[in-house]
Amino acid sequence: xxxxxxxxxxxxxxxxxxxxxxxxxxxxxxxxxxxxxxxxxxxxxxxxxxxxxxxxxxxxxxxxxxxxxxxxxxxxxxxxxxxxxxxxxxxxxxxxxxxxxxxxxxxxxxxxxxxxxxxxxxxxxxxxxxxxxxxxxxxxxxxxxxxxxxxxxxxxxxxxxxxxxxxxxxxxxxxxxxxxxxxxxxxxxxxxxxxxxxxxxxxxxxxxxxxxxxxxxxxxxxxxxxxxxxxxxxxxxxxxxxxxxxxxxxxxxxxxxxxxxxxxxxxxxxxxxxxxxxxxxxxxxxxxxxxxxxxxxxxxxxxxxxxxxxxxxxxxxxxxxxxxxxxxxxxxxxxxxxxxxxxxxxxxxxxxxxxxxxxxxxxxxxxxxxxxxxxxxxxxxxxxxxxxxxxxxxxxxxxxxxxxxxxxxxxxxxxxxxxxxxxxxxxxxxx
Amino acid sequence: xxxxxxxxxxxxxxxxxxxxxxxxxxxxxxxxxxxxxxxxxxxxxxxxxxxxxxxxxxxxxxxxxxxxxxxxxxxxxxxxxxxxxxxxxxxxxxxxxxxxxxxxxxxxxxxxxxxxxxxxxxxxxxxxxxxxxxxxxxxxxxxxxxxxxxxxxxxxxxxxxxxxxxxxxxxxxxxxxxxxxxxxxxxxxxxxxxxxxxxxxxxxxxxxxxxxxxxxxxxxxxxxxxxxxxxxxxxxxxxxxxxxxxxxxxxxxxxxxxxxxxxxxxxxxxxxxxxxxxxxxxxxxxxxxxxxxxxxxxxxxxxxxxxx
Amino acid sequence: xxxxxxxxxxxxxxxxxxxxxxxxxxxxxxxxxxxxxxxxxxxxxxxxxxxxxxxxxxxxxxxxxxxxxxxxxxxxxxxxxxxxxxxxxxxxxxxxxxxxxxxxxxxxxxxxxxxxxxxxxxxxxxxxxxxxxxxxxxxxxxxxxxxxxxxxxxxxxxxxxxxxxxxxxxxxxxxxxxxxxxxxxxxxxx
Ligand code: NA
Ligand code: NA
Numbered sequence: 071x072x073x074x075x076x077x078x079x080x081x082x083x084x085x086x087x088x089x090x091x092x093x094x095x096x097x098x099x100x101x102x103x104x105x106x107x108x109x110x111x112x113x114x115x116x117x118x119x120x121x122x123x124x125x126x127x128x129x130x131x132x133x134x135x136x137x138x139x140x141x142x143x144x145x146x147x148x149x150x151x152x153x154x155x156x157x158x159x160x161x162x163x164x165x166x167x168x169x170x171x172x173x174x175x176x177x178x179x180x181x182x183x184x185x186x187x188x189x190x191x192x193x194x195x196x197x198x199x200x201x202x203x204x205x206x207x208x209x210x211x212x213x214x215x216x217x218x219x220x221x222x223x224x225x226x227x228x229x230x231x232x233x234x235x236x237x238x239x240x241x242x243x244x245x246x247x248x249x250x251x252x253x254x255x256x257x258x259x260x261x262x263x264x265x266x267x268x269x270x271x272x273x274x275x276x277x278x279x280x281x282x283x284x285x286x287x288x289x290x291x292x293x294x295x296x297x298x299x300x301x302x303x304x305x306x307x308x309x310x311x312x313x314x315x316x317x318x319x320x321x322x323x324x325x326x327x328x329x330x331x332x333x334x335x336x337x338x339x340x341x342x343x344x345x346x347x348x349x350x351x352x353x354x355x356x357x358x359x360x361x362x363x364x365x366x367x368x369x370x371x372x373x374x375x376x377x378x379x380x381x382x383x384x385x386x387x388x389x390x391x392x393x394x395x396x397x398x399x400x401x402x403x404x405x406x407x408x409x410x411x412x413x414x415x416x417x418x419x420x421x422x423x424x425x426x427x428x429x430x431x432x433x434x435x436x437x438x439x440x441x442x443x444x445x446x447x448x449x450x451x452x453x454x455x456x457x458x459x460x461x462x463x464x465x466x467x468x469x470x471x472x473x474x475x476x477x478x479x480x481x482x483x484x485x486x487x488x489x490x491x492x493x494x495x496x497x498x499x500x501x
Numbered sequence: 502x503x504x505x506x507x508x509x510x511x512x513x514x515x516x517x518x519x520x521x522x523x524x525x526x527x528x529x530x531x532x533x534x535x536x537x538x539x540x541x542x543x544x545x546x547x548x549x550x551x552x553x554x555x556x557x558x559x560x561x562x563x564x565x566x567x568x569x570x571x572x573x574x575x576x577x578x579x580x581x582x583x584x585x586x587x588x589x590x591x592x593x594x595x596x597x598x599x600x601x602x603x604x605x606x607x608x609x610x611x612x613x614x615x616x617x618x619x620x621x622x623x624x625x626x627x628x629x630x631x632x633x634x635x636x637x638x639x640x641x642x643x644x645x646x647x648x649x650x651x652x653x654x655x656x657x658x659x660x661x662x663x664x665x666x667x668x669x670x671x672x673x674x675x676x677x678x679x680x681x682x683x684x685x686x687x688x689x690x691x692x693x694x695x696x697x698x699x700x701x702x703x704x705x706x707x708x709x710x711x712x713x714x715x716x717x718x719x720x721x722x723x724x725x726x727x728x729x730x731x732x733x734x735x736x737x738x739x740x741x742x743x744x745x746x747x748x749x750x751x752x753x754x755x756x757x758x759x760x761x762x763x764x765x766x767x768x769x770x771x772x773x774x775x776x777x778x779x780x781x782x783x784x785x786x787x788x789x790x791x792x793x794x795x796x797x798x799x800x801x802x803x804x805x806x807x808x809x
Numbered sequence: 810x811x812x813x814x815x816x817x818x819x820x821x822x823x824x825x826x827x828x829x830x831x832x833x834x835x836x837x838x839x840x841x842x843x844x845x846x847x848x849x850x851x852x853x854x855x856x857x858x859x860x861x862x863x864x865x866x867x868x869x870x871x872x873x874x875x876x877x878x879x880x881x882x883x884x885x886x887x888x889x890x891x892x893x894x895x896x897x898x899x900x901x902x903x904x905x906x907x908x909x910x911x912x913x914x915x916x917x918x919x920x921x922x923x924x925x926x927x928x929x930x931x932x933x934x935x936x937x938x939x940x941x942x943x944x945x946x947x948x949x950x951x952x953x954x955x956x957x958x959x960x961x962x963x964x965x966x967x968x969x970x971x972x973x974x975x976x977x978x979x980x981x982x983x984x985x986x987x988x989x990x991x992x993x994x995x996x997x998x999x
Contacts, residue, residue, distance in 0.1 A: 237672075300679070
């Protein structure tokens with residue numbers, strides 16, 4: 071009864087056009103008021119507790135860093151470098167765009183931001199050289215999802231906070247899957263390009279490659295700083311985010327000089343606004359998860375699943391289906407905060423590594439970003455191309471198949487996720 | 502009408518504290534019955550985190566918690582006595598002090614703030630781990646140590662000319678591994694369960710302090726319980742306490758052994774002279790906090806050592 | 810005029826907190842790694858600034874329509890019905906803000922009575938937490954302003970974020986993408 075009320079009111083509020091954050095919060099408050107005797111004071115305490123989770127601080131910092139990177143011209147130089155490196159292949163510009171998405175994903179924590187940073191520059195270029203708009207938009211829309219798989223990743227930060235997993239380990243776990251997905255997309259483009267005779271760029275001279283590489287070096291260096299700094303013990307992942315933000319500021323203002331001091335307040339306010347919007351959702355999702363816990367809902371679901379005697383592989387199918395459905399409708403952070411507390415204990419019981427589960431969740435969230443009706447990557451792609459949402463959906467569809475194949479691979483070959491963190495940090499810490 | 506007791510804590514079910522909570526739940530069910538008193542256990546910060554569980558107890562939304570003693574220092578300065586370095590010779594001395602009138606008085610020292618202490622649960626004596634051998638106090642100079650939030654522990658590492666660092670517990674393992682921090686202090690069982698020994702080459706068996714918990718209830722909730730019921734619960738709790746403390750001690754011994762056998766970490770045993778050098782290096786801390794804690798209380802605690 | 814000053818202060822405060830958090834965390838890294846020292850209250854201060862930014866910013870988010878939601882359904886309602894739906898939605902949001910403000914007030918009162926200090930910053934904890942009731946009260950006020958805008962006919966419904974446009978704006982692009990979903994039919998499919 072309580073559970074039914076909680077979820078029905080949540081969906082009713084959302085359909086009424088209320089903000090997702092308040093829908094989560096109000097359904098939780100009303101459930102507590104009607105069915106439990108917790109005080110409202112303790113719920114505001116719980117709300118405030120969100121901000122004492124140190125790992126969540128990485129979110130504003132990575133948003134700020136990404137904002138400096140785009141406004142400051144780092145993305146543009148990464149794209150030039152990518153084109154010089156692989157542009158001469160069949161479908162070179164499209165392959166270069168995927169490479170640029172991979173590079174930008176390694177300094178940005180967000181998928182839509184990656185789509186915008188790369189897409190707003192390359193899509194016009196691709197159309198000019200003879201690709202269809204649909205092809206260009208489809209590629210970028212999907213490759214942009216790498217933003218949350220290749221570290222840093224805001225979605226991973228949220229997962230780590232929800233499950234108390236190691237964020238450093240999770241970041242490292244995203245590297246190989248991120249590269250794999252990137253190469254799968256590139257391979258598919260190459261095959262299509264050979265078959266459809268898509269254009270190639272003139273091969274860049276070594277001098278050209280060196281020049282673009284040198285121009286992009288400050289962006290590329292940040293990748294090394296973030297991963298090397300975390301691995302080398304200079305800073306924690308949260309601190310790495312702050313370092314990246316300061317670095318982005320310095321690169322934009324003093325090295326590339328694509329922006330001036332007068333632009334800084336705008337970047338701060340814009341990043342602040344995105345942070346506030348996200349964290350407001352996250353804090354309310356914590357309230358929602360709190361109600362789930364006090365009503366023992368995760369515990370009960372966990373019990374019925376373990377009583378059903380699911381094998382790990384069967385459980386993972388269930389996980390993927392639930393996440394894919396949720397990903398169609400909701401914001402990734404909220405999904406993770408609501409579902410991680412339910413899925414995490416069962417997975418642990420079945421011997422599934424929490425880090426592996428985290429990567430599976432992230433890949434599902436990637437797919438959610440390119441599926442209607444709610445798919446942020448679809449929206450931003452439509453925004454930068456002027457195509458309608460439906461057109462973008464169709465354009466993205468063929469590439470979505472690759473994401474699905476990739477999801478299956480990642481789900482059933484844990485090694486892909488766990489090899490790098492195990493190599494760098496030793497075997498997993500089992501509590 | 503059923504009385505519900507929410508017992509919230511921040512560690513895993515398998516730890517002595519986690520086991521204690523479950524044991525309490527089980528005994529209440531057996532002796533009093535689910536229909537009269539229902540105990541709900543919420544482990545792993547499921548309900549409230551480390552920083553907020555005390556406030557949640559004060560609000561009355563949780564009825565029982567068992568935070569580590571250093572968490573109380575904002576509520577009563579006197580509990581800082583437990584953090585003073587080299588005050589207790591061993592865990593038995595800690596036991597004797599906790600059973601003494603002064604120790605029991607501490608349990609009720611926060612009643613006005615809304616907390617009533619029901620007993621102490623052990624975690625154990627602290628050791629210092631690092632990636633370089635710490636034999637003399639000077640060896641710790643300049644090194645970065647992760648500390649729990651406690652003014653005393655902050656001063657303790659400052660007295661060694663070391664560099665105390667605040668860090669979320671979840672980040673400690675990796676910070677130790679990557680060298681973002683050099684060392685930390687903890688009990689054998691925590692060092693083992695958190696796998697810190699995997700990423701620390703040396704552990705100095707210093708036994709320089711205790712990590713213990715206080716089981717506390719919300720004052721209003723506890724005093725408003727029917728008298729006989731309260732007595733019953735208190736009896737159960739004291740039985741559990743004995744078990745928890747026994748379990749904690751066994752666990753520390755076992756985990757010390759396991760760490761030694763892992764071959765990964767060298768355990769440094771200190772001679773009497775070396776212990777004295779550490780004691781002397783950390784001794785300024787006593788003077789710093791004497792006024793807050795009270796000289797009498799420190800004396801009473803020291804006295805627990807002598808009755809061997 | 811007054812409104813414009815307030816709006817500016819609002820944005821200035823958010824920008825200041827974000828900058829301060831970032832710089833403080835960066836300085837911590839430098840102090841620890843280069844100078845082998847640290848600011849012991851740094852972590853706590855950063856967390857509180859984080860909290861203040863978000864709690865203060867919730868109401869700002871209403872003003873600039875930054876909060877996201879699913880408005881596919883209500884957006885396609887006929888005028889008057891859409892207005893009513895908007896008012897109901899806002900009413901429920903005000904209810905949320907009200908309950909949270911009230912709960913926060915009770916929480917802060919308890920903290921004042923407890924009279925405990927913060928972990929590392931030497932002031933009482935309630936002073937650092939007091940943004941909680943303030944933030945929710947401001948949220949309620951901003952929501953009522955939105956309701957008034959609908960009643961007075963200046964707006965046709967409760968406006969949520971055009972999230973896509975926001976990302977574009979944040980990334981320094983000003984491509985207009987208003988009513989992405991609604992214009993599907995208008996756009997010639999080519
Ligand atoms: Na990324
Ligand atoms: Na979707």
